[in-house]
Amino acid sequence: MRSLLRASPGLGPPCATKALRCPKRSFGKIHVTAAENGKGVAILTEKKDGKMAPGPNYITVGRNLAMELVRVTEAAALAGGSWLGKGDKNAADQAAVDMMRKVLATVQMNGVVVIGEGEKDEAPMLYCGEEIGTGADPKVDIAVDPLDGTTLVSQGRNGAVSVIALAERGALFDPGPCMYMEKLAVGQEVNPHMVSLLYPVERNLKAVGVALNKPVSDVTACILDRPRHADIIRQCREAGARIRLISDGDVAGAIETAKAGSPVDIMLGIGGTPEGVIAAAALKCMGGSLQGRLYPRSEEERQKAVEAGYDVEKLLFQDDLCKGEQVFFAATGVSDGDLLRGVRYFSGGASTNSIVMRASSGTVRIIETTHKWTKPSVTNVNGHN
Numbered sequence: 001m002r003s004l005l006r007a008s009p010g011l012g013p014p015c016a017t018k019a020l021r022c023p024k025r026s027f028g029k030i031h032v033t034a035a036e037n038g039k040g041v042a043i044l045t046e047k048k049d050g051k052m053a054p055g056p057n058y059i060t061v062g063r064n065l066a067m068e069l070v071r072v073t074e075a076a077a078l079a080g081g082s083w084l085g086k087g088d089k090n091a092a093d094q095a096a097v098d099m100m101r102k103v104l105a106t107v108q109m110n111g112v113v114v115i116g117e118g119e120k121d122e123a124p125m126l127y128c129g130e131e132i133g134t135g136a137d138p139k140v141d142i143a144v145d146p147l148d149g150t151t152l153v154s155q156g157r158n159g160a161v162s163v164i165a166l167a168e169r170g171a172l173f174d175p176g177p178c179m180y181m182e183k184l185a186v187g188q189e190v191n192p193h194m195v196s197l198l199y200p201v202e203r204n205l206k207a208v209g210v211a212l213n214k215p216v217s218d219v220t221a222c223i224l225d226r227p228r229h230a231d232i233i234r235q236c237r238e239a240g241a242r243i244r245l246i247s248d249g250d251v252a253g254a255i256e257t258a259k260a261g262s263p264v265d266i267m268l269g270i271g272g273t274p275e276g277v278i279a280a281a282a283l284k285c286m287g288g289s290l291q292g293r294l295y296p297r298s299e300e301e302r303q304k305a306v307e308a309g310y311d312v313e314k315l316l317f318q319d320d321l322c323k324g325e326q327v328f329f330a331a332t333g334v335s336d337g338d339l340l341r342g343v344r345y346f347s348g349g350a351s352t353n354s355i356v357m358r359a360s361s362g363t364v365r366i367i368e369t370t371h372k373w374t375k376p377s378v379t380n381v382n383g384h385n
Contacts, residue, residue, distance in 0.1 A: 064328070064358055064361075064363075065107070065109070065138075065140075065166055065328045066166075066328035066329060066330050066356045066357060066358050067356060068107050068108075069107070069164050069166060069328060069329075069330040069356070070330040070332065070354050070356045070367060070369075071103055072100055072103045072104050072107070072164055072330065073100070073161075073162040073163060073164055073330045073331055073332035073354060074162075074332050074352045074354060074369060074371070075099040075100060075102065075103045076096040076097070076099050076100040076103075076146040076147065076162035076332070077096070077161070077162040077332035077333065077334045077343055077352055078099065078343055078350055078352065078371065079095040079096050079098065079099035080092045080093070080095050080096030080099075080146065080147045080153060080160070080162060080334050081153070081334045081335070081342065081343035081345075081350075082095065082345075083095060083153055083154070084153050084156055084334070084335055084342075084343075085153075085154070085155065085156025086154065087154050087155070088154055089150040089151055089153065089154035090150075092147060092150055092153045092154055093146065093147045093150045096146035096147040096162055096334075097117060097125060097126055097146045097147075098125070099146075100126065100144060100146040100162070100164070101125045101126055101132070104126075104132050104133065104142075104144075105132060105133065105134075106134070107133050107134065108133065108134045108136050109133035109134065109136065109137075109138055109139075109140050109166075110131070110133055110134075110135055110136060110137060110138065110139045110140065111131065111132045111133040111139075111140050111141070111142045111166070112129065112130070112131055112132075112140075112141055112142065112169070113126055113127065113128055113129065113130045113131075113132060113142050113143075113144065114128060114129075114141045114142065114143060114172050114174055115128070115142075115143035115144065115145075115172065115174075115175065115274040115277055115278065116128050116130065116142075116143075116144050117144075117146075126144055126146065138168075139168070139169040140166050140167065140168060140169060141166070141167050141168070141169055141170065141171055141172040142164065142165070142166050143164070143165040143166075143172055143274065143277055143278045143281065144163070144164045144165075145162070145163045145164075145251065145274065145275060145278060146162055147160060147162060147334065148160065148161050148162070148163055148248075148249050148251050148252070148275065149161065149248045149249040149334070149335070151247075151248055152247065152248050152249060152335060153334060153335060156335070157247065157335065158335050158336045158337050158342075159246060159247070159248060159249040159252060159335060159336075159337040159338075160248075160249060160333075160334040160335040160337070160342070161249065161251065161252050161331045161332065161333055161334055161337065161339065161340060162331065162332045162334055163251055163278055163282075163329070163330070163331040164278075164329070164330050164331075165277070165278045165281035165282065165322075165327070165328070165329045166281075166327070166328045166329075167281060167322060167323070167324060167326060167327045167328070168323075168324050168326045170323075171322060171323040171324045171326075171327070172277055172281070172321075172322055172323075173277050173280075173316065173320060173321045173322070175273035175274055175277065175294075176304075176305060176308050176310055177301055177304040177305050177308060177310075178273055178294040178295065178296055178301065178305050178310065178312065179272060179273055179274070179297075180270055180271065180272060180273060180294075180295040180296075180297055181270065181271070181272075181273040181276050181292040181293060181294050181295050181316070182197050182269070182270050182292060182293045182295050183250070183254070183267065183268070183269060183270070183271055183276050183279075183290060183291075183292050184196070184197050184204065184266070184267070184268055184290070184291050184292075185253075185254040185257045185258075185266065185267040185279065185283060185288065185289070185290040186208060186211075186257050186258075186265070186266050186267075186288060186289060187257045187258040187259075187262075187265070187286075187287075187288045188258055188286065188287030188288050189211050189212055190207065190208055190211040190212070190266075190288075190289075191207075191211065192289035192291065192317070192318065194207040194210075194211065195207050195208065195266075195291075196291070196315070197291060197292070197293050197315060198315070200235070201232055201235035201236060201239065201268065202216075202235060202238070202239040204266065204268075205219050205221065205236065205239050205241045205266070206239075208265050208266050212265060215240075216239055216240050216241050217240045217241070217242070218242070219241045219242065219265045219266065220241070220242040220243070220244055220263055220264055220265050220266075221236050221241050221242070221243055221244065221264075221265070221266050221267070221268055222244045222246060222250075222253040222254075222256060222257070222264040222266070222267040222268075223236070223243060223244070223245055223246070223267070223268055223269045224245075224246055224247075224248070224250055224253075224269050224270075224271055225245040225246060225247050226269070226270070228269075228270055229268075229269045229270070232268050232269055233245075236268075244263065244264060249337070250267065250269070250271040250272070250275055250279070251275045251278055251279045251282070251331070252331075252337055252338070252339040252340075253267050254267050254276075254279035254282070254283060254288075254290060255279065255282050255283070255286070255331075255339055255355075256338060256339055257283075257288055258282075258283055258286040258287060258288030259286070259339065262338070263338065264338075270295050273292070273294065276290065276292050276321065277321050277322065278329075280292075280318055280321035280322045281321075281322045281327050281328075281329050281359075282329045282331070282357060283318070284318060284322050284327050284359045285327060285328075285329050285357035285358060285359045285362070285364065286357060286364060287362065289317075289318045290318060290321065291315055291316060291317050291318070292315075292316045292321065293312075293313070293314065293315055293316060294310060294312045294314075294316070295312075296312055324359075325359050325360040326359070326360060327358070327359035327360075328357070328358055328359070329355075329356070329357040329358075330354060330355070330356045330357070331354060331355050332352050332353070332354040333352065333353045333354070339355070340353045340354065340355060341353035348372060348373055348374060349370065349371050349372040349373050349374075350370075350371050351368065351369065351370050351371065352368075352369045352371065353366070353367070353368055354366070354367045354369065355367070
């Protein structure tokens with residue numbers, strides 16, 4: 001037995017005690033007894049009885065940066081979404097970039113943009129190599145696409161999103177000079193070793209069908225609607241699979257393969273390498289997988305890649321594109337899509353629909369946010385700070 005309360009100044013030393021009417025209470029396996037000294041001051045004493053009952057290990061609870069990153073994508077979506085259908089994709093993209101950059105600067109991190117709006121001489125902000133954040137730890141790599149689907153927004157079409165991925169320093173793949181890659185994405189039910197870019201399309205479709213316990217005729221492949229995909233589309237049709245063509249936005253298409261209840265089972269085709277890395281980060285959080293292979297568009301681009309040390313024939317797996325478990329992802333819908341609802345504007349504000357993910361915990365959150373222009377917020381696109 002030991003006293004938990006020391007003598008207070010002016011009260012003198014603790015004296016003999018008499019038991020209060022308060023009964024002995026047990027918290028776990030530590031017994032706490034209340035007593036009273038001669039001056040009416042309560043004294044608590046504890047008696048340890050074996051080990052304390054196991055509880056949450058709060059040491060493992062870390063900072064979830066994804067919850068901070070969602071404000072970044074919300075701000076970009078609110079700004080870019082205001083240009084929906086106005087026919088100016090450059091203005092829409094610039095508005096999203098400006099707001100994303102503004103909010104990213106407030107996040108406590110020592111960030112470096114590894115996938116952004118281009119090289120330093122091509123983009124005034126969010127360029128590759130730009131340092132961003134407050135400068136405090138943690139040290140992280142950042143991949144951004146403030147407006148995935150600029151053409152979709154300018155034409156007033158569905159499927160545009162604002163996305164960001166973040167991982168430990170050195171964890172994200174640097175595309176180098178190769179801006180396009182072949183991609184194959186599947187959800188968590190499909191063993192990533194059972195599908196490959198080296199296999200015929202039909203074999204991959206059959207593997208997905210087996211994993212999902214359904215015939216190939218019920219398997220749905222998501223493919224970007226591009227002339228270069230004519231052969232993939234032909235092979236899918238010959239195998240009897242269903243096809244879902246999308247005009248832009250293959251980050252959302254890849255995520256759809258791992259989303260519960262999604263109409264998409266596999267994504268195939270050639271798309272942007274930066275978008276592939278961002279999609280790989282998202283799928284790592286969801287348990288899905290993405291593999292890729294660099295796709296030089298010319299002999300000159302191929303030569304540049306080889307000179308920079310890239311093996312353009314090598315298959316790139318999930319951990320080649322996004323290493324480690326400290327991976328965070330956030331996306332906000334700009335225009336309506338299967339993955340997320342687009343921005344809704346109303347008198348004095350707007351509402352957004354976002355998805356937020358963290359690889360280490362496997363949590364996936366869908367967030368509905370109401371923004372009011374009359375209230376101070378970093379996501380306030382009407383200038384109220």
